[in-house]
Amino acid sequence: MRIVLVGPPGAGKGTQAVRLAKELAVPHISTGDLFRANISQQTELGKLAKSYMDRGELVPDSVTIDMAKDRMEQPDAENGFLLDGFPRNVDQAKALDELLTTEGIKLDAVLDLEVPEDEVVKRIAGRRICRNDSSHVFHVTYSRPKKEGVCDVCGGELYQRDDDREETVRTRLEVYHTQTEPIIDYYKAQGLVVTISSLGPVDEITQRALEALKREKAEQ
Numbered sequence: 001m002r003i004v005l006v007g008p009p010g011a012g013k014g015t016q017a018v019r020l021a022k023e024l025a026v027p028h029i030s031t032g033d034l035f036r037a038n039i040s041q042q043t044e045l046g047k048l049a050k051s052y053m054d055r056g057e058l059v060p061d062s063v064t065i066d067m068a069k070d071r072m073e074q075p076d077a078e079n080g081f082l083l084d085g086f087p088r089n090v091d092q093a094k095a096l097d098e099l100l101t102t103e104g105i106k107l108d109a110v111l112d113l114e115v116p117e118d119e120v121v122k123r124i125a126g127r128r129i130c131r132n133d134s135s136h137v138f139h140v141t142y143s144r145p146k147k148e149g150v151c152d153v154c155g156g157e158l159y160q161r162d163d164d165r166e167e168t169v170r171t172r173l174e175v176y177h178t179q180t181e182p183i184i185d186y187y188k189a190q191g192l193v194v195t196i197s198s199l200g201p202v203d204e205i206t207q208r209a210l211e212a213l214k215r216e217k218a219e220q
Contacts, residue, residue, distance in 0.1 A: 001026060001213065002105065004083045004096075006184060007113030009172045010120035011198045012205065016113065017084040019206045024213075027076050031085030034067045035059075045070070064088075065095045072099075080108075093183045109216045110187040111209060113198040117173060125166045132156030 001024055007013050014030075021028035038046030045067050052059045068086050071077065087093040100106055115123075122141065130136035130151040138145045138158060145152050162168060187193050194212045198205055 001080045001082075001108045001217065002100075003081070003108060003213070004087065004110045004187070005113070006110060006180065007198060008115060008117070008120050008176045008181075009169065010123040011113040011115045012202070013084055013113060015202060016198075016206060016209060017082055019202070020111075020209055020213075021082045023206070023210055024080065024082065026080035026082055027071075027074075028082050028084060029068065029071050029077070029086070031064065031068075031088070034064075034071055034086075038067055061089070061092050061095065065092060065099070068096070069099055087183055089179050090182050090186050093186050107187075107192055108220070109194050109213055110184070110192045111213065112184055112193055112195040113205075113209075114195050115198040119199065120173060121166055121169050124164050124169045125160075127160070127164050128158040129161055130154065130156040130158055 003020075003024075003026075005013055005017050005020075017028050017030065035046075035049060039050050040046070045063060049059045049063050049067075052063070064086060068083070072081055083096075087096050096107075123139075126140040126142070128138045128140065128145070128149075130138075130153065132151065132154050133156065136151050136153045136156070137143075138151070145158060149158050150156075151158055163172075184193055194216050196205070196208050196212050200208075
């Protein structure tokens with residue numbers, strides 16, 4: 001299957017993308033991973049992206065699209081892929097359509113992870129990260145440390161990232177509503193959007209998504 005995964009910050013896209021890609025036996029293509037890989041490998045696209053980033057400028061859509069195109073042309077993506085973080089806006093969605101049309105393939109579904117805005121704020125603003133190891137993540141409600149402010153794993157100090165503060169989260173949500181959410185309507189016009197609730201246990205959400213995608217595939 002060829003799938004685009006969308007949803008607001010805090011919807012659990014990263015977690016579900018990894019799980020769904022494994023279940024569907026397709027590569028998980030993340031924009032963040034694409035940038036990191038191209039920059040670390042010093043590809044021409046990576047050098048170009050870094051030149052914009054070093055100047056504090058946004059990387060143009062054309063560079064992101066070329067990175068995605070290059071990744072989707074790799075052998076492991078021949079039978080499908082799961083795009084996470086791309087497209088981010090309608091222009092990128094149109095460019096993706098053109099690219100897929102040129103290759104003679106099409107998307108099977110756009111999976112929209114739906115979560116109430118207050119829940120997004122609660123999820124993100126409640127995160128606490130270990131200063132010693134950022135992979136040690138806790139939550140003031142859902143995954144509390146045994147001792148407040150102290151990492152269970154290494155004893156390091158837990159802190160709230162600036163990006164996770166409520167006012168920043170609400171700004172990120174506004175950017176999502178303005179720039180990314182319109183792609184849902186764009187894909188709805190093509191009959192591709194499958195919307196599921198992103199509330200509940202992680203395993204339950206994964207199963208919900210797989211069943212919805214299976215139904216969508218069967219109806220095509």
